[in-house]
Amino acid sequence: MSSAIPVPIRSAAAVTTTTPYRVMLVDDSAVIRGILARTLTNESDISVAVTASNGEQAVRLLAQHPVDVIVLDIEMPVLDGLGALPRLFAIDPNVKIVMASTLTQRNAEISLKALELGAADYIPKPTTTREISAGDEFKRELVAKVRTLGIAYRRAASLPLWTGPAETVPVAKPEPKPIALRPYRVRPVEALAIGSSTGGPQALLRFFKALKTFPGPVLVTQHMPPTFTAILADNLGRASGRPCAEAKDGEPVRPGRIYVAPGNFHMTLHRDPLGVRIALNQDAPENFCRPSVDPMLRSMAQVWGPSVLTVILTGMGHDGLKGCRSMIAAGGIVIAQDEVTSVVWGMPGAVAHDGICSAVKPVDELAAFAESLGQGRAP
Numbered sequence: 001m002s003s004a005i006p007v008p009i010r011s012a013a014a015v016t017t018t019t020p021y022r023v024m025l026v027d028d029s030a031v032i033r034g035i036l037a038r039t040l041t042n043e044s045d046i047s048v049a050v051t052a053s054n055g056e057q058a059v060r061l062l063a064q065h066p067v068d069v070i071v072l073d074i075e076m077p078v079l080d081g082l083g084a085l086p087r088l089f090a091i092d093p094n095v096k097i098v099m100a101s102t103l104t105q106r107n108a109e110i111s112l113k114a115l116e117l118g119a120a121d122y123i124p125k126p127t128t129t130r131e132i133s134a135g136d137e138f139k140r141e142l143v144a145k146v147r148t149l150g151i152a153y154r155r156a157a158s159l160p161l162w163t164g165p166a167e168t169v170p171v172a173k174p175e176p177k178p179i180a181l182r183p184y185r186v187r188p189v190e191a192l193a194i195g196s197s198t199g200g201p202q203a204l205l206r207f208f209k210a211l212k213t214f215p216g217p218v219l220v221t222q223h224m225p226p227t228f229t230a231i232l233a234d235n236l237g238r239a240s241g242r243p244c245a246e247a248k249d250g251e252p253v254r255p256g257r258i259y260v261a262p263g264n265f266h267m268t269l270h271r272d273p274l275g276v277r278i279a280l281n282q283d284a285p286e287n288f289c290r291p292s293v294d295p296m297l298r299s300m301a302q303v304w305g306p307s308v309l310t311v312i313l314t315g316m317g318h319d320g321l322k323g324c325r326s327m328i329a330a331g332g333i334v335i336a337q338d339e340v341t342s343v344v345w346g347m348p349g350a351v352a353h354d355g356i357c358s359a360v361k362p363v364d365e366l367a368a369f370a371e372s373l374g375q376g377r378a379p
Contacts, residue, residue, distance in 0.1 A: 207311070
């Protein structure tokens with residue numbers, strides 16, 4: 001007799017426009033599960049369908065209770081989050097999983113590994129229940145990520161999106177207009193700017209593995225907290241085969257290197273008599289983010305003007321849109337990841353539908369586009 005766990009069947013008839021996004025919470029702390037559940041169930045478009053205290057239990061429950069999103073703790077008895085991940089995907093390959101992690105070096109490494117294995121996002125978890133109870137920013141981020149990934153799951157599964165009662169703000173939006181690509185002139189580009197968020201670590205790894213040559217500097221802003229960005233930079237360096245590190249305040253920008261905005265700092269650039277240098281700051285978050293893509297792009301437009309190619313990868317929200325407009329005003333070129341290969345088509349979708357993109361492509365093809373312009377030839 002087979003011991004395989006049955007795949008849950010989600011019929012379109014079982015989900016309507018008033019069916020909230022269904023969430024599974026997996027954490028070995030009952031107190032933490034309770035706080036997370038109360039935070040999410042305060043939202044009319046989200047319901048906590050099931051909870052589990054370890055990965056083994058989560059695997060069993062998912063077979064019986066299909067959900068849109070799983071919030072998965074890393075450190076648990078019996079079966080931890082990383083061990084549960086492939087078994088959960090075996091049951092539902094499309095389920096969206098958010099890794100919940102405290103900001104330790106070890107957990108940051110595990111979270112990034114989980115993202116490489118298919119987790120859609122992560123959320124830095126405060127270390128005490130008091131911090132979680134008082135953490136408005138944590139609660140806002142948790143709700144936003146669950147809601148965004150719930151939408152992504154249902155779109156991928158062709159299930160109805162939540163619209164809800166008339167008094168609520170609908171999340172479902174009308175179908176967007178066709179994308180109009182912006183013409184551009186082929187010319188060598190001096191620098192490459194990349195912005196990303198949800199799904200970004202996976203997309204960045206694919207991008208840099210596909211990017212064979214690019215002579216100029218590459219600057220990356222990925223929405224991530226401290227500790228995570230340093231490990232991401234190490235991973236990108238290995239994937240690309242070129243020097244890559246968190247940016248340091250005041251350091252000169254050199255050709256052939258990758259600079260990653262450090263967590264909790266905006267990364268900008270300025271030109272002095274000795275050349276272009278990094279400038280880090282802790283100004284107010286933009287688009288709820290620090291680091292934010294917009295400050296980086298604004299400063300690069302001022303420093304390099306038309307000699308910058310901007311790449312906007314997968315991510316929730318619209319961070320980067322205003323910066324891309326500044327880049328276009330300075331004569332630069334903007335390209336974006338397509339919807340099919342994006343975990344969330346928020347950031348790239350925003351610039352694509354603004355009419356400022358010269359190409360909207362899968363991430364591997366974006367790398368080839370950048371490589372061609374880096375050599376001054378047509379893609």
